[in-house]
Amino acid sequence: MSLFLSVIFILIYFVSKGDTESEFYLRLSKRATIAAQAYLDANELNIDIYNDIRIRHLMTLPNEKEFIYPVDTERKLVLGKFDKSLPARFYENIFNEEYAELKIDDYYYVGLLYYDKEGDFIVVLSATDLYGSGKLDNLRNTLLVAFVISILFIFILGRIYATQALSPISKINNEVNSIRAENLSFRLGTEYGKGELGKLAKTFNNMLDRLQISFDLQSNFINNASHELRNPLTAILGQTEIALNKERRIEEYRSILKNIEFEASRLDYLVNGLLKLAKTDFDSKGIVIEPIRLDELILDIKQTIDASIPNNKIEFDFEELPTSEDAITLLGSESLLKVAIGNIIENACKFSDNKKVSIKLFSDNDFIFLTVKDKGVGIPESELKNIYDPFFRATNVRGIEGFGFGLPLAYRIIKMHSGEIRVFSQIDKGTLVKIKLPNKNTTQNL
Incomplete structure (x- = not known):
């Protein structure tokens, strides 16, 4: 979110800066045109009138300077002395496009080609935009303050929202962590609604249902297996104890041994069944296909x-x-x-x-x-x-x-x-x- 705000605020600043510069260039170009008309199309009286109007009503721009150079448009040459501190590309653009703009440090330059009955001239007017710079500084400071306030507001609002949003998840986490083998019958509540959290709670409950069934089956299996194994073993031990209790006839020994054989056969069948059942718990590994x-x-x-x-x-x-x-x-x-x-x-x-x-x-x-x-x-x-x-x-x-x-x-x-x-x-x-x-x-x- 901070990155998004940064991009938006930077975009606002540079768009405002571009508009301010365009507006100031437009003012410079109009003043350059007026200056050319005042100096080249009229007499000394007009020049004095123009200077008076500019000072009283148009307001002199900060560090404003005007330069008018005669030129040879066919050869694209400036006649006489001219400001050579400006790049040659600036003058080339004036000859080619009849208008050019330039900014060096805090100074803005506008040049235009002016045609007069006395000859052709290049009018260059320069100034600094203290008012526009001040507006941009104020805008930059305002955006910085707005950015900091927005980040703080979003952070606080995000913490509140995250706490509210994550609270049900934390509750689910605590409830799930509290489940042990001895309380597998516990289920998550239904207060989470039909959204994603509700689906998550339902999934946990379904998993707990399967686990409880598995535990119950295992418990029943162990109890039943113990019971089924104990019966033939008890019978075998009981018959053996009876046989050893005192001397008996051969027929009695035969009867006891037959009973033992029967119970041992049952035990053998039971153990083999358990082994086969256990073998099927291991997928198909080790099985000949x-x-x-x-x-x-x-x-x-x-x-x-x-x-x-x-x-x-x-x-x-x-x-x-x-x-x-x-x-x-x-x-x-x-x-x-x-x-x-x-x-x-x-x-x-x-x-x-x-x-x-x-x-x-x-x-x-x-x-x-x-x-x-x-x-x-x-x-x-x-x-x-x-x-x-x-x-x-x-x-x-x-x-x-x-x-x-x-x-x-x-x-x-x-x-x-x-x-x-x-x-x-x-x-x-x-x-x-x-x-x-x-x-x-x-x-x-x-």
């Missing part, structure tokens, strides 16, 4: 499920498969995708009590689509938002064996492969899982 035909992968999964659930009723619909192999081929980790899709298909069999499970595979130019539909117990609509949380199990399937790993693990693996998964379900009508994965060509162009 290879081309995978999804139809072949699904058939391999079917063979695995046939061994674990021999009475399954899985049906395939491959009628819309494309003729191009690349259209159903994707780049990814075969082992991880087998886990993800296998969990989804196994859940469909398990929660439908081995009723019909329909699997459809098709594709377009960019993506591969897989749908898994069952006629099982379904998921309550109010609980669909929690299905990707580890250890979460719907309220209507608590009696069915499982830990709540399958869908969260599948969700993370599919996300790692730049895919999408959507689940639609109705109580006692079944569940539909839709999976969308980029094919080989699309992945290479990402």
Whole structure:
């Protein structure tokens, strides 16, 4: 702002200075014309009258001097003695333009070419502009005072405005800095309106919502994991203590060992699930990426499920498969995708009590689509938002064996492969899982 004011005030000063000089040159030129007429066109009486009028009415200019030189216009020469202290360019301009202006220090010079019946003459009139200089000095001092006052006024007004403008930001900053892990439920106020500060506060609140959800999920995960791990360990320790408490028959030892084996198997399954879940937290680093035909992968999964659930009723619909192999081929980790899709298909069999499970595979130019539909117990609509949380199990399937790993693990693996998964379900009508994965060509162009 100070720079802007400086430019404006300097511009005002130099424009005023130019106008003052132009005005003074005009006065000098008029006086030079009058002087030439008085001296060259009249007798001695006229000269005396002119001097009297100039002194009484026109007022003699400060340090005013008049010079009239006869000249030869054809050869552009000044005849006789003339003031050689003035630059030759000044006289050249008079001959060429019939008028010239010059300023040396505080003196202003005006020269004009005057034609008379007695010959041609150059009239030079000089003076100093004390009045104009005084006006410019006053203007300069006024502008300096106005500049200082303006800067002080702008500084004070700017401080007041900045304090008012930055006060909400400082308040937001203090409120955000006061948030800790123990008060993540705190939210910024809504008094910031709908402007930029309001958007900033809303953004912070949204971020806090995500952080609180993450903390709650982590807390629930730890609590659930601790609970699930403690149950088989407690059972194993309890059975071992019973076995060592006294001498028992071989049959009793066998029974205890079978119980221990069962709980150890549950513990092994749980630990493996936790390890797989943890592995999916590390993007795709260290994972072997290879081309995978999804139809072949699904058939391999079917063979695995046939061994674990021999009475399954899985049906395939491959009628819309494309003729191009690349259209159903994707780049990814075969082992991880087998886990993800296998969990989804196994859940469909398990929660439908081995009723019909329909699997459809098709594709377009960019993506591969897989749908898994069952006629099982379904998921309550109010609980669909929690299905990707580890250890979460719907309220209507608590009696069915499982830990709540399958869908969260599948969700993370599919996300790692730049895919999408959507689940639609109705109580006692079944569940539909839709999976969308980029094919080989699309992945290479990402």
